[in-house]
Amino acid sequence: MKAVIYARVSSSEQDKEGFSIPAQLKLLSNYAKTHKLKVCREFIDVETAKTPGRAKFGEMIDFLRSNRDVLHILVEKTDRLYRNFKDFVLLKDLDVEIFLVKEGEKISKESHSHAKFIHGIKVLMAKNYIDNLSEEVKKGMREKAEQGDWPGKSPIGYLNNKATRKVEVDPLRAPLVKNLFELYSSGDYSLSKLRKKIYLDGLNSTNGMQLSKSMVEWILKNPFYFGEFIWKNERYSGNHQPLISRSLFDKVQSLLRRDGKPKTRKDTFIFSGLLICGRCGCQITAEIKKEKYICYHCTSGRGKCEQPYVREDIIDTLFAEKLKGMQLDDEAADWIVTALKESSRNEGLYRQTELMRLKRLYNSHQIRLDKAYEDRLDGIIDEKYWIELSKRWRAEQDTISDRIESLDTNSRDYVEEGMEIVELAQNAHSLYVKQNSSEKRDLIKSLLSNCTLNDRTLCPTYRKPFNHIVEGIQMQVMLPR
Ligand SMILES: [Zn+2]
Known part of the structure; x- marks a missing residue:
């Protein structure tokens, strides 16, 4: 191929x-x-x-x-x-x-x-x-990673040297991090026990706080400490000095696996992360109720929230309705296309006349220049005056050329563009109803933002340029033709 x-x-x-x-x-x-x-x-x-x-x-x-x-x-x-x-x-x-x-x-x-x-x-x-x-x-940053240099802020136990832009061992914390791996590998410590122990030993966060349990786990799982790192889902071998051996790291990993409970994957729910509570502004999250219904509710992050539970199939219908709301009727769609064509013709006409005007202007400067040059040769004007005149007119000619060029390059074909927008908006709903969960998520994210849920009312913001279509449709409902 x-x-x-x-x-x-x-x-x-x-x-x-x-x-x-x-x-x-x-x-x-x-x-x-x-x-x-x-x-x-x-x-x-x-x-x-x-x-x-x-x-x-x-x-x-x-x-x-x-x-x-x-x-x-x-x-x-x-x-x-x-x-x-x-x-x-x-x-x-x-x-x-x-x-x-x-x-x-x-x-x-x-x-x-x-x-x-x-x-x-x-x-x-x-x-x-x-x-x-x-x-x-x-x-x-990716280039940097490929060369073996960690592109970000160094993890705990290391320092960023601002002058060399390399990662160096932190003499104070590195022994404590090493100790952390060794303690855990003994198998005598759970993560929470370990967390308390290392705090007493003096390993704390940069602002002096006790490290959280997840932070401790994150350190233990970070391959950086034996000399590799992961950047944007890719593994690289680093230039920095390792703190622990590969075998110690592997031992810790197998203990962690035994310790760890299976992770609950939040993103198995279609709409999680896409909705905000209309009452208090917190995220809407999902859970399975009575072992069969997926229900969405407010996380109540700012105190108890009265937002009732809403079932997933109902939210699905609400989104479908919102996408249906983007559809123009055939008459309106035709009207838009006709209007676009019309205005493009007008713009085409404008561009043509403007181009002709600019070219005439450019030529008139050229005629003046030629005339002045003859006058200079005939001794009617002196050298200094000729230089001054020609400089000014040439500068004006340059401005005109720039303008001509920009008229050429800005000729966007917005008829095509407009028709495509209309077509996409017309199809959004019919596509949505036959798609699978992840496709639905994609579609919602491309077309809508800031979706709030209040009881059973869904209030999205339509993304540009579809917001104009929806505004147009709403106007059409409110006003007579
Ligand atoms: Zn709420």
């Missing part, structure tokens, strides 16, 4: 960081290797304030058009690939398969409708992404 790689950085800072393009390429070529994809070409766009636009993206499209046996694009994630809807439509027409490696998704014509839906939403939101910077930071 033949593929191309596409990578992009979008601002000068990201380029300076030096990490992002190499990190993207590394991620993508590793992926290609493990998935038996043959990479024919890499296309890299580095955008800065000075050179906007994405020449290589265009080249990639041309390449794919003329090499129809290359059917796959590898890209880090959605916002790397598309900057606007035009890009999205271009690729859609090419009928290639897109691997969004970091998001773990493949998008093609044959994709499951759920994946397509979520992808559509991501594309819509890509242009609103402002969290690029933090992404870059994360990428830099």
Whole structure:
């Protein structure tokens, strides 16, 4: 299977960081290797304030058009690939398969409708992404981890040396941490007993508090102490000095397993973590009642709350209703599409006349420049005055060129975009009702936020741009046509 790689950085800072393009390429070529994809070409766009636009993206499209046996694009994630809807439509027409490696998704014509839906939403939101910077930071940290340096705050028993940016052994606490492992490995201590013992020995948190039981457990389970660490679910071998041996660590793990009771997994409930109590603002959590009903109730974190229990199937219906509330009737949907087309035509007209006006203005400056130059040659104006004049007019010409360029690049195809939004909103409900639990969670998270539950009333905030559709529908109900 033949593929191309596409990578992009979008601002000068990201380029300076030096990490992002190499990190993207590394991620993508590793992926290609493990998935038996043959990479024919890499296309890299580095955008800065000075050179906007994405020449290589265009080249990639041309390449794919003329090499129809290359059917796959590898890209880090959605916002790397598309900057606007035009890009999205271009690729859609090419009928290639897109691997969004970091998001773990493949998008093609044959994709499951759920994946397509979520992808559509991501594309819509890509242009609103402002969290690029933090992404870059994360990428830099991963590079650091690969070199064996722990990228975060050092765990207890170690110190971050600010000058060398390395992790060093804390001479005060390291012996105490070592002792903690040894005590536990004796088998004579439960976690709570151990917690008290080490507090008396002098091992406490940075603010002098007694370590919690879970903190003690966390230390005992941390491979960092024998020289490895886990960063973003990946295990790395560290450069730092270990405090204990691997065999001691393994012994502790087997004792912990014997000690530990099976973990209750909270996320087996569809809606846990998605709801907030409308009465007191605490989280809504779930539990199984009478061994068969899943019930949701307030955690009562701020004192006893009167919010009654609500069954899961009822909440399910409430969410379905909310998604149904995003559906326009056919007439309204048609109307929106027509209006979009109309306004796009108007904008097209405006852009055309504006372009013509600017080009005329640019040329009139050129004529003046040429005229002044002749005057200079004929000795009508002197050298100093000529320099001053030409400088001013050339500066004005530059401003005009910039304006012309921005008119070109800002021509977003918002008819396509608008139609896609309408289509997604129309389909949300019908998709929801046939999806499984985790797909339902995904869908809710993409479309709604801040969902509060009060008795049996669900109050969500619709995410942009769907909030506009819902507002429109509500207006339609309240007002005559
Ligand atoms: Zn409450």
